[in-house]
Amino acid sequence: MKKILITGGAGFIGSHVVRRFVTKYPNYQIFNLDALTYAGNLENIADIDKSSNYTFVKGDIVDADFINDLFQKHQFDGVLHLAAESHVDRSITDPLAFVKTNVIGTMNLLNAAKTIWANNFDGKRFYHISTDEVYGSLGAEGLFSETTPYDPNSPYSASKASSDHFVRAYGETYGLPYVITNCSNNYGPNHFPEKLVPLFIHNIINNKPLPVYGDGKYTRDWLYVIDHAIAIDLVFHEGKNHETYNIGGFNEWQNIDLVKLLCQQMDVKLGRAVGESEKLITYVKDRPGHDLRYAIDASKINKELGWKPSVTFEQGLEKTIDWYLSNEDWLQHVTSGAYQEYYEKQYNGGVM
Numbered sequence: 367m368k369k370i371l372i373t374g375g376a377g378f379i380g381s382h383v384v385r386r387f388v389t390k391y392p393n394y395q396i397f398n399l400d401a402l403t404y405a406g407n408l409e410n411i412a413d414i415d416k417s418s419n420y421t422f423v424k425g426d427i428v429d430a431d432f433i434n435d436l437f438q439k440h441q442f443d444g445v446l447h448l449a450a451e452s453h454v455d456r457s458i459t460d461p462l463a464f465v466k467t468n469v470i471g472t473m474n475l476l477n478a479a480k481t482i483w484a485n486n487f488d489g490k491r492f493y494h495i496s497t498d499e500v501y502g503s504l505g506a507e508g509l510f511s512e513t514t515p516y517d518p519n520s521p522y523s524a525s526k527a528s529s530d531h532f533v534r535a536y537g538e539t540y541g542l543p544y545v546i547t548n549c550s551n552n553y554g555p556n557h558f559p560e561k562l563v564p565l566f567i568h569n570i571i572n573n574k575p576l577p578v579y580g581d582g583k584y585t586r587d588w589l590y591v592i593d594h595a596i597a598i599d600l601v602f603h604e605g606k607n608h609e610t611y612n613i614g615g616f617n618e619w620q621n622i623d624l625v626k627l628l629c630q631q632m633d634v635k636l637g638r639a640v641g642e643s644e645k646l647i648t649y650v651k652d653r654p655g656h657d658l659r660y661a662i663d664a665s666k667i668n669k670e671l672g673w674k675p676s677v678t679f680e681q682g683l684e685k686t687i688d689w690y691l692s693n694e695d696w697l698q699h700v701t702s703g704a705y706q707e708y709y710e711k712q713y714n715g716g717v718m
């Protein structure tokens with residue numbers, strides 16, 4: 367039986383990956399390591415919690431001694447590393463937290479893997495799940511490919527770029543077997559309501575303003591989170607050693623158009639008059655260093671591994687809205703306390 371460590375498995379993307387691996391691979395023993403920060407929530411994976419091939423471990427990847435002990439104890443065969451501080455706005459107010467978790471945390475995992483595998487890399491794999499933000503910002507034209515030079519702009523993307531570089535460096539220097547994926551914006555169930563889609567769903571339900579940064583003309587490439595989990599499964603098992611794969615939906619939306627579509631779908635779901643939710647749109651001051659456009663060329667993963675998104679954006683968005691509307695308890699739990707304080711501070715940043 368293979369022992370697989372998944373970090374960040376109580377978070378948004380991680381919870382979908384953990385569920386997929388636990389249910390699809392009964393011959394794997396899955397260890398889910400999560401620090402349970404504000405964005406991690408065991409409710410996200412409550413349905414698989416009792417599975418015999420699943421173990422939850424609470425712990426922080428920043429603690430090197432703890433990580434070394436964990437690797438020595440369990441002798442993992444593979445690591446899927448998703449644990450990260452991931453919110454760009456938070457990285458602007460507290461960059462060091464991002465260096466700690468995303469850079470030091472990744473280093474601790476790399477060191478621990480290198481030590482236990484001790485040059486015996488047969489059947490071993492370190493998989494770093496990363497972001498397209500490492501490539502910086504596109505103008506109106508072009509797509510990010512795997513050979514696009516790194517050019518990160520936010521403390522968040524700088525920390526992810528740094529950790530990508532360390533993973534590659536451990537591959538080149540010590541022969542560590544690795545794969546890296548850089549994915550575009552995800553949306554779907556379990557997404558903490560600080561990111562655009564879940565925050566706006568939450569605010570529409572509660573009749574709160576929808577704070578659109580700047581002129582709303584920023585563009586992102588959106589992918590349903592379960593399609594990302596499927597891609598991660600494929601890359602972990604079939605991706606080539608020492609390779610990078612970009613993952614994206616070929617699905618670009620300007621923020622304001624996405625928000626309007628979301629408002630329309632929410633009006634229908636909530637039985638509101640047409641145009642009701644759009645009245646909540648409020649233009650607020652822009653994010654500093656806001657990247658204009660991300661768009662992914664996902665043809666490598668498509669050609670080599672046969673992956674492509676399984677749902678359209680309209681379908682994925684509807685599934686997402688349905689999930690939030692039938693999980694209002696979840697929303698209530700995660701939006702109380704610390705989050706609420708943060709949100710109020712953020713929103714009071716100023717209406718334009």
Ligand SMILES: Cc1cn([C@H]2C[C@H](O)[C@@H](COP(=O)(O)OP(=O)(O)O[C@H]3O[C@H](CO)[C@@H](O)[C@H](O)[C@H]3O)O2)c(=O)[nH]c1=O
Binds near residue numbers: 561577
């Ligand atoms: C939270 C929020 C966001 N926005 C804008 C900023 C962006 O142009 C767009 C999406 O913002 P966010 O949901 O924060 O996501 P973004 O900054 O693109 O980064 C996401 O996508 C990345 C992949 O591209 C991931 O690596 C990040 O972890 C993830 O947070 O919406 C608003 O206009 N208003 C808001 O309140």
